[in-house]
Amino acid sequence: MDTAKGVVAAAADNVTVVLLLLLSVVLLILAVKSASGRGPWTSRRRPGKSTAAVALTAVPDGPTAYPVIGALHAMDGHRDKPFHRFTELSHKYGPVFSMTMGSMPCVIVNDFDSIKEVLITNGSKFGGRPDFSRYNVLFAGDRNNSLALCDWSWLQETRRKIARKYCSPKVCSSNYGLLDSISSDELDVFLESLAAVTIRGFECEVQLKKQLLMACANMFIRFMCSTQFEYGDPKFQNMVRTFDEIFWDINQGYAVDFLPWLKPFYAGHMRKLSKWSTQIRRFIMDTVVSKRISYAKAAALGSPGDYNDYAADDVDEQEPIDFTDALLMSLRKEPGLKMNHVLFELEDFIGGHSAVGNMIMLALSMVATRPHVAQAIRDEAEQVTGGQRLVRLYDKPDMPYTEATLFETLRFISSPIVPHVATEDTTIKGFKISKGTCIIINNYEINTSPAYWDNPEVFDPNRFVHRESGTKPCIRKPEYFLPFSTGKRTCIGQQLVSGFGFVLLAGILQRYEVKATAQLAIPEARLALPPDTYPLILKPLDGSR
Numbered sequence: 001m002d003t004a005k006g007v008v009a010a011a012a013d014n015v016t017v018v019l020l021l022l023l024s025v026v027l028l029i030l031a032v033k034s035a036s037g038r039g040p041w042t043s044r045r046r047p048g049k050s051t052a053a054v055a056l057t058a059v060p061d062g063p064t065a066y067p068v069i070g071a072l073h074a075m076d077g078h079r080d081k082p083f084h085r086f087t088e089l090s091h092k093y094g095p096v097f098s099m100t101m102g103s104m105p106c107v108i109v110n111d112f113d114s115i116k117e118v119l120i121t122n123g124s125k126f127g128g129r130p131d132f133s134r135y136n137v138l139f140a141g142d143r144n145n146s147l148a149l150c151d152w153s154w155l156q157e158t159r160r161k162i163a164r165k166y167c168s169p170k171v172c173s174s175n176y177g178l179l180d181s182i183s184s185d186e187l188d189v190f191l192e193s194l195a196a197v198t199i200r201g202f203e204c205e206v207q208l209k210k211q212l213l214m215a216c217a218n219m220f221i222r223f224m225c226s227t228q229f230e231y232g233d234p235k236f237q238n239m240v241r242t243f244d245e246i247f248w249d250i251n252q253g254y255a256v257d258f259l260p261w262l263k264p265f266y267a268g269h270m271r272k273l274s275k276w277s278t279q280i281r282r283f284i285m286d287t288v289v290s291k292r293i294s295y296a297k298a299a300a301l302g303s304p305g306d307y308n309d310y311a312a313d314d315v316d317e318q319e320p321i322d323f324t325d326a327l328l329m330s331l332r333k334e335p336g337l338k339m340n341h342v343l344f345e346l347e348d349f350i351g352g353h354s355a356v357g358n359m360i361m362l363a364l365s366m367v368a369t370r371p372h373v374a375q376a377i378r379d380e381a382e383q384v385t386g387g388q389r390l391v392r393l394y395d396k397p398d399m400p401y402t403e404a405t406l407f408e409t410l411r412f413i414s415s416p417i418v419p420h421v422a423t424e425d426t427t428i429k430g431f432k433i434s435k436g437t438c439i440i441i442n443n444y445e446i447n448t449s450p451a452y453w454d455n456p457e458v459f460d461p462n463r464f465v466h467r468e469s470g471t472k473p474c475i476r477k478p479e480y481f482l483p484f485s486t487g488k489r490t491c492i493g494q495q496l497v498s499g500f501g502f503v504l505l506a507g508i509l510q511r512y513e514v515k516a517t518a519q520l521a522i523p524e525a526r527l528a529l530p531p532d533t534y535p536l537i538l539k540p541l542d543g544s545r
């Protein structure tokens with residue numbers, strides 16, 4: 001790990017040197033240009049052109065773009081708070097502005113009307129994703145293997161269709177019942193594991209994220225693959241850790257994303273990403289998929305590259321027992337699907353556990369410094385369970401404050417939306433957008449602006465609870481609150497997030513008082529916490545079951 005970090009640090013040093021050199025070149029070019037009486041190279045309108053004609057069509061310019069680095073200089077010193085920076089820039093350039101990041105033309109959209117246009121009204125024209133090298137490396141050289149990072153296609157539509165029944169089950173369905181029983185069973189296992197590291201009557205510092213991620217991983221794997229692992233199993237621990245490393249990485253912004261020619265300086269980092277993703281795929285093949293297909297066939301499948309040789313001729317034509325089964329069966333029903341697609345889709349969905357684990361860790365961090373929120377959740381749980389049992393999934397409609405705490409966490413940390421890319425020439429707010437333009441959706445602005453929320457700086461789950469005398473309190477989500485995005489590329493996992501997340505958050509708080517060790521380092525506009533993050537303090541509650 002340390003070696004890997006060293007490689008990244010070395011790469012970063014190299015990058016700094018290269019950037020400094022480049023900056024010198026750019027400054028030289030600028031000096032020559034300004035000496036000749038012309039402004040820098042930008043996408044700004046040239047003087048002499050009819051402004052009326054251009055003003056109607058071009059997206060307003062953002063920061064000046066220079067050769068090679070584009071407008072990346074405007075993000076200098078803001079690496080940890082890119083969305084805050086976009087908000088600052090929107091105050092200067094307007095709610096929709098263009099910004100060339102390296103060589104990539106981008107448009108930053110900062111207000112709800114424009115965001116709605118990108119995601120819904122005009123969503124069919126914004127179905128692409130940026131072609132970052134890291135995305136390709138993580139998915140065996142082709143980001144189209146990934147559900148979240150691919151461009152829109154027949155394959156994506158098919159994959160989403162297969163997933164729907166399992167990721168968005170109807171409340172009355174058997175799959176929802178399964179979610180309920182699995183989340184409760186796994187909550188018991190998880191609380192037992194916590195009981196083993198805490199002492200009644202004492203405050204104990206616990207590396208909670210590691211345990212939480214294993215609980216979430218098992219919930220996902222039990223639901224999707226009908227198998228589970230012991231928390232002490234080193235292979236399982238390694239898989240969970242690797243997923244979390246990837247989740248953290250994918251939530252970072254790197255210069256190489258926008259300056260692909262920097263790739264040689266990131267060779268070590270790319271190798272590490274590739275190794276992680278291969279390890280995960282191997283784990284899923286060995287522990288899940290190979291058990292479903294004949295032993296001989298599994299043995300014949302050597303490396304991940306060989307998986308496509310598999311034809312689904314030994315898959316039964318019965319009702320699928322779970323998501324893995326449904327995926328394997330779809331190999332026969334959908335001739336365009338290959339074994340690799342199945343593996344990658346399973347990987348994507350099992351990987352969803354990292355998002356849930358990180359989210360619960362963040363929710364507990366919010367609660368740790370706001371004991372009144374924890375108490376309100378406990379009171380709600382007490383009312384519903386009579387103090388006789390742990391909360392379960394079917395209690396969710398009666399516990400809006402608990403569910404609202406998850407929403408408020410997502411608003412407060414402002415979990416970002418994956419960038420979209422225009423797949424054809426189109427418009428936003430009447431401004432011309434060319435095919436290939438990357439659209440960065442600044443939902444941080446929407447989540448934190450007083451234009452949308454009362455006291456947005458206050459963590460208050462009540463803002464999502466609708467109370468009216470004579471009716472049961474219920475969840476109220478304003479349409480501009482988009483933690484899972486909306487439209488055709490909306491998150492497929494949101495029901496799993498709110499289901500498993502709800503049971504875990506309530507269950508932990510029914511059993512423990514949660515406190516912070518010190519000032520908690522919570523990154524801005526990021527759902528991910530570093531793989532080795534802060535511990536939390538747990539104190540078992542008197543009389544907890």
Ligand code: HEM
Pocket residue numbers: 119147148149156160167348349350351352353355356359410415416417418419420483484485486488489490491492493494496497527
């Ligand atoms: C707190 C947890 C999560 C949050 C906040 C979240 C949020 C998001 C967001 C904002 C997007 C981008 C949508 C867009 O580009 O318009 C997305 C996409 C996606 N999410 Fe989630 N997600 C979470 C957990 C999960 C889980 C658990 C799964 C799987 C079980 C999942 C599966 C997906 C997939 C497959 C996509 C890509 C959809 C597409 O591009 O067509 N997510 N998610």
